[in-house]
Amino acid sequence: MISEQTLEQLWNVHLKKLNKEKWKAHNFIRNKFHKLKLHKILFQLFESHFQACESDGSRVVVEKHLTRDSLQALIAENKVCAIHVPGFCPLDVAESLSKSALEEYTQWKLGGVVDTDMFFAGGSIPREVADHSWENFRRYFGEREDFIQKQRSMSGGTWPVDHLRLTLDEIWPFGACSGHYLGQKLRPAIMRIMHEKIDLNLSAPKHGFVHTDDFARLKPLHGTFSANVYLKIPEEGGELYIWSVDLRKIKGIYSYLSAQTLAMIMNQGNYVFNAEWQQKIFKLLPKPHIINPKPGDLVILHSGRPHSVAPVTKGVRVTNQLFIDAKGNAPLTIRS
C-alpha cells in the first residue's frame, strides 16, 4: 500500500515534471491547433497530395501459442501487422473477468477533449486520465495493487495479463517487465467495454474510427504494440480492422509532408477525429485485414498501423487492453 502522503508527494513531482517537460508546450501547441483549426489547414493543404497507401504486404499471423518468430516478425522486422492467438485464456476465466468488469463501468474522456466509444471498467483507470486529475492519479497508483489482486482472484489465480507478461519475458530475447514511472509500477492493463448504447456527438463509420496509437512511420525494434485479450464478444459489431500500411515507405517531399499530416491526424493522442476525414482516410487505405476475435483470444498489433474497431450494434464487448513498448535491446515494457 502506498501512503496518502507518498501519493501526494508523487503528484507534486508529477505536476512539476509535466510543467517542466514537454507537457506545457504540448498542451499549448494542441490548444493552438484546435483554436486555429491548424489540422484543417494542414489537411486541406496536403489533401490533393495524399496518395493511396499501398499495402506493405505485412500479414496477420494466427498461431496456437505466441512464438519468438512471430514476435520477431512483428516487432523487429515489421513483416507481421498483428498476431492472433485463439484460446489464449480459458473460457471460464474470460467469462468471470468480463462479468466482474460489467458490474462496474464508467465512460472516460481522453484528456477531456473528445468522447470515446470505449468505457473503462472493474476499477481500471487509463494512464491518460490519471495524468490529469489528482483524484484519478491517486486511484491509479493507490488502488493499483487492489485492482491486480481482484483480477487475479477473478481468474482463479492466472490473470491472462500476467500470463502474457511472463510469456513475453520467456520468448523475447531481451525479456519483458512492467513499466514504471517516478519509482512506481504502472498498471499493467485496463478493462474496456464497448456496447450499443453510446451517446457520442460523432457518428462512427461502419468500420469504426481509423486511428494509430503510435507514430505511423514505423521503425523496426521500436514502437508501441497494443495487446487485447477478448473476454466477451458482442452479437453484432466489434470486428477489429488493421491495415498493412507503413507511412515511412512514402517518398518525396510533398508525399512526406502529406504522410506526416496523415500520421498526425490518425494519431489518437491528437484527438482530431472527424467523420469526413475518416471517410477520406478510409478511401486511401488498401484492403484491411478483418479479425473476428472469439472470447479468450489474444491479438497483439502494431499500434502505429492504422486500425479500428467496428461499433458494437448488438450486445457488449469486453477486453483487457495493454500497451507493450519496444525500445531496441531493452526489455519490452508493459503499461496501461
Ligand SMILES: O=C(O)CCC(=O)C(=O)O
Ligand atoms: O479492442 C480492440 O480490438 C483494439 C482496440 C485498439 O484500438 C487498441 O487496442 O489499440
Ligand SMILES: [Fe+2]
Ligand atoms: Fe488503438
